[in-house]
Amino acid sequence: MITETHSGRVAVVTGAAGGFGTAIALELARRGADIIAVDIHSPDATVSAVRELGRKATGITADISNADAVAGITPELLDFGGRVDILVNNAGVFPFVDLFELNYAEWRRIFAINTDSQFLMATAVMRSMRESGWGRIVNLASNSLGLAVSGMVAYMAAKGAVVGFTRALATDLAPYGITVNAVCPTASRTSGGEKFIGNEVLEHVAQMQAIKRVGVASDIVGTVCFLSSDDSAFMTAQTVVCDGGLMRV
Numbered sequence: 257m258i259t260e261t262h263s264g265r266v267a268v269v270t271g272a273a274g275g276f277g278t279a280i281a282l283e284l285a286r287r288g289a290d291i292i293a294v295d296i297h298s299p300d301a302t303v304s305a306v307r308e309l310g311r312k313a314t315g316i317t318a319d320i321s322n323a324d325a326v327a328g329i330t331p332e333l334l335d336f337g338g339r340v341d342i343l344v345n346n347a348g349v350f351p352f353v354d355l356f357e358l359n360y361a362e363w364r365r366i367f368a369i370n371t372d373s374q375f376l377m378a379t380a381v382m383r384s385m386r387e388s389g390w391g392r393i394v395n396l397a398s399n400s401l402g403l404a405v406s407g408m409v410a411y412m413a414a415k416g417a418v419v420g421f422t423r424a425l426a427t428d429l430a431p432y433g434i435t436v437n438a439v440c441p442t443a444s445r446t447s448g449g450e451k452f453i454g455n456e457v458l459e460h461v462a463q464m465q466a467i468k469r470v471g472v473a474s475d476i477v478g479t480v481c482f483l484s485s486d487d488s489a490f491m492t493a494q495t496v497v498c499d500g501g502l503m504r505v
């Protein structure tokens with residue numbers, strides 16, 4: 257039985273057109289939240305699925321690595337439910353790029369999507385959370401931080417920055433009842449996992465985990481829901497690894 261731990265909450269989920277984002281949006285809705293699904297691609301399918309669960313939902317198509325775009329959508333984020341309670345900063349890209357092919361433009365692009373977007377979205381909604389004296393921000397990082405993975409210089413730097421950003425933001429927002437935590441998934445079979453990682457590496461990583469199966473989107477939703485609920489009220493600035501035990505290596 258699912259308890260409505262998120263009843264009455266308004267949640268923004270980025271990267272909600274597929275992968276982890278869709279799974280997170282649907283589980284938050286099952287637990288009672290209304291959903292704002294944001295993605296660079298149309299999140300309409302996610303919005304329809306949330307509405308079928310009986311929750312309110314709206315979709316926003318925007319490139320959230322761009323400061324002007326985030327400024328442009330901020331009124332819509334705040335108007336939908338009159339406030340924002342939960343932000344799941346999930347949007348990201350994780351291409352493998354040979355270091356000797358990695359130019360500054362690509363480094364900036366990877367950083368902008370994985371890291372800048374989290375800053376832009378958090379600062380867009382944090383005043384609303386401060387006003388209501390309650391908020392939850394969950395930032396997607398990656399367990400690749402604990403691995404020696406070749407071709408991920410920009411991505412690992414960007415996700416490392418997410419961990420530092422999470423700790424710093426948690427410090428500054430704690431006085432207002434707002435917690436900020438990061439979640440590190442393993443290499444998982446999402447749309448992005450298929451595109452950027454591929455089946456062979458997904459299977460290889462699974463064999464290094466204690467739980468030897470490839471991760472799927474639903475594997476992290478329980479952790480994200482916990483970190484965005486009342487149950488985690490005394491937990492902030494943490495990086496929670498939810499990766500089938502890979503990081504024990």
Ligand SMILES: NC(=O)c1ccc[n+]([C@@H]2O[C@H](COP(=O)([O-])OP(=O)(O)OC[C@H]3O[C@@H](n4cnc5c(N)ncnc54)[C@H](O)[C@@H]3O)[C@@H](O)[C@H]2O)c1
Nearest residue numbers: 271275276295296319320347348398443444446447448449
């Ligand atoms: N799948 C994995 O193996 C894995 C492992 C560790 C961490 N992660 C992290 O989890 C998060 C989600 O990954 P996923 O596997 O669901 O990926 P995914 O590619 O399946 O989904 C990511 C979503 O983000 C959206 N997006 C990309 N750029 C955007 C932008 N500029 N503005 C708005 N939306 C944008 C995409 O359109 C897509 O719908 C990412 O932050 C990723 O780094 C994934």
